[in-house]
Amino acid sequence: MSQDAAEKVSADFNRREFLKGASLGSLMLAMGGIPLQAEDAAKASPEQTHYSTNSPPVACAVIGCGVWGREIIQTLALLPGGPNPDGSKTPAPPNAPVVAICDTVKRAINRAKEFAPKAEVYDDYHKLLEQKNVEAVIVATPTHLHREIVEAALKAGKHVYCEVPTAHTVEDARAIALAAKAAVKVNFQTGLQMRADPTKHYVQKFIRSGAVGKVVLARAQHHKKESWRQTGATPELDKAANWRLDKAISTGLVGEVGAQQFDLMNWFLNELPIAATGFGGILNWNDGRDVADTIQSVLQFPSKANFVYDATLCNSCDGEYGMIYGINAAILMRQTKEGERKSWLFQESDSPLLGWEVMAKKEKIGEESGISLAADASKSVKAANEAPESPYALSSLHYALKAFIENSHFTATKVAAYIENFGEDGLGENIASQAKFRQFPAAGYKEGYEATVTVIKVNEAVVQGRKIELPKELFEI
């Protein structure tokens, strides 16, 4: 990255900080020699306005109230409604009210109701989809149940957020993608959270700008000692609850925990893989499951940079992280124990100096000194902020759901405006042409399909213990 480009990136972020209402100290720093102007403006400033920068509320329903569904419900409740238009300190109501929840398991519904006490309760998603007050649906059921629900929700005219992997077979994944593509009047988003996460967008800039040089290797892991085994009140409920342990319907560790990492690599490398090799086995949890509790995989890309992924339910050491290795530098991405997502750049001793490193904050990671890749990481901004709050304390899920709500409102208003003036002819093309104006990046049906097909095939390789070729046609919708 050239010094000009790096300064622009830094300037863009400083400007954004300012628009979000950063401290006066950082504002003055960002504006350079304008502090006097700022004071003059304040003396003559007109009346403060209280316009909300958030969209009006989009009423949501969550189908699938297991552990992750409940996490989604809680996160939706955190999405801000913005400042109250009356200027009072009372915040406006959240702009993602959960008006309905659905699950076939009573225990799951009862737990979910604690986080969405005003939601109507359903055990049949068909009835939920009939409700006119439901504008958007988040599908968080077991993977093999996604297709039927997503197709029905799109047909019912609801905006849809579908968790990943979107399906457990290529056929189902393609059907979901085709249905989403055809549903031009609504917003469709997949649960590839990193695509909405500003920390990952920031890292992507460094990779795409060439700061790390040619990428030669990527690696990620998920190590967490846990069983995944659930208990159901009846043999039937027990079988349903343990769908992840059933080879016939589960995409295993690769799909159920690795999908985000595999998508990240597709995105960062800006390529689709050409082959997958895998190995796996049940090394500890011998409880009748037929899904591996430990796996290793290699994903090959056309540029010859391979992505190596391993995951285990048998050991927690070193947790979860991702690495990108380039000729000039490597990037480490991990989440701290406090839940903060951080990234660091480690430059090779012979890499060209980019200039901005002098101002960057450095941290010791093991024996290495890494440059912190965060928007407020420059020493001068840190000095200006009295109590710097990490801009990335919010979870990836938070950013993904916020993007879903905002983009759903965006789509709905554009569709209504077009139909009012021109009817439905040409609607699809017009809506597609406006996608570039979306303020909130997120994974659509194409990214969801590509990531899902990737993990389905990697899992196949793991199950069969061999290399599988991935022809280009496989990724065509």
Place this chain on the structure above:
Amino acid sequence: MKKIHHSRNVFTAAIAGLLLLGTNARSEDVVKYHAKPVGSKVTIDGTSNVHDWKVEGTLIGGFLEVPSNVVLDSSQAALAGAPDGKLKAKVMVNISIASLNNVHKYEGMDNAMQEAMHAQDFPSIKYQVTEMTLKQPHAAATPFQFDTKGELSISGVTNVISMPVSIETIEKGKLKITASGIPVKMTDFKIKPPVKMGLFITDPAVKISFEWVVGVSAKPADAK
């Protein structure tokens, strides 16, 4: 009493019939160019004490209606059917506020703009032409230049403004109507320009520009 009632009914029916005839005759005397969904563009350029901003949209609804003896063909030197340059046109321009996008993607600006303009109650910017005069002379194969006067309605407030426009024939039956840098002040329409923390102050003065594609359709679309 009955006789008077019967006569009134006949009289009313006769008037209705005449009006109907009149209506049919009027629709044959006009040519209506309907807004096309593709090819149009509207931009609003503004500034603040921190940075410039711009919003852009591609949806401009409405229509242009002219007497059928008027031939809007800019390849010709004269405007046939309007020898004195005064065009008896009916023009309605309709720009949906929800269709406008902020080009720089400043977070939340679209939502704030819609709220500032009371888009929920007044979803469109509307311009209705009351006068349209051709600027002379007009050279063949150049766009017609018109001075227009009309009522601009934003956020429930209507003001009379002047707006020079050009009309160019793109192809037979299709026109491109262009206006550039039309000055508008938000406060004239009772819109409070956004102010944040007393430091970020939006300038109330903006400039509206548009390129509007209209055409004669076999089946006119419903214009609202």
